[in-house]
Amino acid sequence: MPLTMQKHISLDAILAMEKQIRVHLINSLGGFKSVSLVGTVDASGNQNLGIFSSILHIGANPPLMALLFRPSPPERDTLKNIEETGFFTINHINEKIYQQAHQTSARYDSEVSEFDATGLTAVYKEEFLAPYVLESSIQIGLQFKEKIDIHINNTMMVIGEINHIYFPEDCLSEDGFLNIEKANTITCSGLDSYHKTTRLDRLSYAKPDKEITSLLQN
Amino acid sequence: MPLTMQKHISLDAILAMEKQIRVHLINSLGGFKSVSLVGTVDASGNQNLGIFSSILHIGANPPLMALLFRPSPPERDTLKNIEETGFFTINHINEKIYQQAHQTSARYDSEVSEFDATGLTAVYKEEFLAPYVLESSIQIGLQFKEKIDIHINNTMMVIGEINHIYFPEDCLSEDGFLNIEKANTITCSGLDSYHKTTRLDRLSYAKPDKEITSLLQN
DSSP: OOSSOEEEEEHHHHHTSOHHHHHHHHHHHTOSEEOEEEEEEOTTOOEEEEEESOEEEEEETTEEEEEEEOSSHHHHHHHHHHHHHSEEEEEEOBTTTHHHHHHTTSOOOTTSOHHHHHTOOEEOOTTOSSOEETTOSSEEEEEEEEEEEEGGGTEEEEEEEEEEEEEEGGGBOTTSOBOTTTTTBOEEETTTEEEEEEEEEEBOOOOTTOOOOBOOOO | OOSSOEEEEEHHHHHTSOHHHHHHHHHHHTOSEEOEEEEEEOTTOOEEEEEESOEEEEEETTEEEEEEEOSSHHHHHHHHHHHHHSEEEEEEOBTTTHHHHHHTTSOOOTTSOHHHHHTOOEEOOTTOSSOEETTOSSEEEEEEEEEEEEGGGTEEEEEEEEEEEEEEGGGBOTTSOBOTTTTTBOEEETTTEEEEEEEEEEBOOOOTTSOOOBOOOO
16 A cells, blocks of 8 residues: 555656656656667677667577667667677676666767777677677577567567577576576666666466465575 | 686577476576566456566557567466457556465466455556556556567567556656656566565766766765
8 A cells, every 4th residue: 555645647648748758757667677788790790789678588489589679770780780690699787787788878880889888898609690798697699580560659579589598507496497686687677777686586386276385495 | 707607508408498497497588577467357347467577668659568478378368358348457566466466377267356366456547447456556557559460489469558657656756767666666587586676776878988977866
């Protein structure tokens, strides 16, 4: 039960807002978001690194993840590279690099590598075309599979298949759960707010008429 | 630089995994996710409440959010209701209700209200058709706009336009940012892990050759 007043805002009031206020508010409503660095190269091998908070798990078999692209220029460099080369990496962000990660959202010219501009380190592995972020503890290499146009507001969803996963060995549980909090992965809210996490619990598979239990041993 | 061994898993090894282990692992890679309760009614007014961790901000003008639906039965009740009535709510989950929220993922029969089954309270406001969750501090009412088929793995994305927002008045910043951490919104990772957050910082809009600063006053 809230102790403070509940405020109500309707669609008309949202549409009447000053643009930047609306952008901050509506972005905040999406809850805490996955935030990662996406690494690509263009056909000439020029590197690009961009921060994305619109990353979505699509399915496990085949293993698929999606990125949402808005029509703004920095994101479109990443999209162009994925379309040119067919490969990209998703690199989790941790507490040590979130300021550098945020800096990659600046509108650098296409020929500038955000790795160089922010001091993050590009690393290539297993002959995979796109660069990973060395400072990231969870790194994922993906191959482009499908692009879906979202006509209602000129956005695009790009789906990739996971080809490679790299993570700290001691973060993997026996049941396949990867403890991303232990790997220091952080989350974001809105456009610019970064948060670390504290686990409340892992809960058992829910069934009707059965009490949920904790999956944690201690 | 990691102190523990880095483990590498390739696509072949992912595809060869036991199904549940693969599901846990691939779901974990998506990072921390927005997790919310989606409230609907069918054409006869029967209530449904389901937990979703596949919620995506699509755009601010018009204000749009999306849900991803997998082909499993409990989610399909929510999808059927949205298609029948055109309305749904998204309700943030906080520390007090996350166990009840998780319990809504049990495969209840279609005629069972997950509100009744889990002890959460349905509330109707402003003549909006779909029920909100009283215990949720951030509540969003949406109107169905578009359904997009993702053929690659038989999933569907449903896009809704935000018609109403309710939130604690003291969580709104002057610039439009809504402090969802102050509203006790939590996040999840994988299929079953719930986490509260601690803010690291809010960072200024990034520009080339300009130092990022903190937006927080103290």
